[in-house]
Amino acid sequence: MPVIHITHKDTPGTEVFWKLTDAQLRNRLHPAEALVVVESPKVIRTALSAGLQPVALLCEERHLSGDAADIVARLGDIPIYTGPRELLADMTGYTLTRGVLCAMRRPTLPTLDDLCAQSRRLVVIDGVCDTTNIGAMFRSAAALGMDGILLTRDSCDAFNRRSIRVSMGTTFLIPWTWVDDPLKDLRQRGFHTVALALRHDSILLDDPRLAAHTRLALIMGTEGDGLPNDVIDGADDVVRIPMARGIDSLNVAAAMAVACYQLRIKS
Structure with missing residues (x-):
């Protein structure tokens, strides 16, 4: 899986984590491409176990071999963006809970x-x-x-x-x-x-x-x-x-x- 070390906010591919609004993530015109953003290792594990499909991960460098190591092993071939805590906080506008965000395909709701x-x-x-x-x-x-x-x-x-x-x-x-x-x-x-x-x-x-x-x-x-x-x-x-x-x-x-x-x- 590609690990991409980011050095600035506008790194291509990271838009889902800081630029897209909730309405844009839901993507009503193309629901098959709709996304959710899941925060913290415990919640990401729950989402993966519930069958959600991961698309990209944003993670503090120290967590790649720490709190998120088991998550990284489950992700398959998706981009993993990593950088220092301060940069990720500046990018997203808040300090990440446990230093990890995962973009996933939005589940289909039942009728x-x-x-x-x-x-x-x-x-x-x-x-x-x-x-x-x-x-x-x-x-x-x-x-x-x-x-x-x-x-x-x-x-x-x-x-x-x-x-x-x-x-x-x-x-x-x-x-x-x-x-x-x-x-x-x-x-x-x-x-x-x-x-x-x-x-x-x-x-x-x-x-x-x-x-x-x-x-x-x-x-x-x-x-x-x-x-x-x-x-x-x-x-x-x-x-x-x-x-x-x-x-x-x-x-x-x-x-x-x-x-x-x-x-x-x-x-």
Whole structure:
């Protein structure tokens, strides 16, 4: 495999790591050429094990025979760009986590029908634009037994570099796809919809009737505004988490983790 020692920011072939925007990486016109950028050795290993195809690696020189040595051995014949830490930080605009970035082919998302057909527990992320929250929500959903995630079109991309890193690569482990009309689409596919919101008519999360549903979709909204009123009004149930000390809400990722644990399929 070619190891290319870079000495300046504009080295040809490195554009994917510093120049391309998220929209350009997604490459809607040519989806087969779309890319994701994966950061840190642990997350790169997860992506490789999930079957992602590597395209190029950017790595601090010291990690080629150190933290990333096993990764380098798995990459095949792709370019590996390397240089000192300061140059790579100047190139990318931030200090690399554990000194390694890998550009990979973007995975193909499942269809809504396929994802729903193999799921009993889904999370719907409605309008969440914070990449850190998206990553944390994916990690919780994967860890707590959810079968898949649906994102509305106004949510941020789960394959955003920061979302991938915060999720610790679980964006590649739990199936997800986009959804246009969550309530209608899920009801047509036999799901009981549950909106997490503070409403006078809400029921408590630990109500045993909720976990008894064979197919259930938990709908989560944005950190500040929460879910739109039409989504809350249209859901089969509105649910709140029992809380103490006058506290009425949690961070959206924390709230989702609590709800996923309570509503998971208990085998």
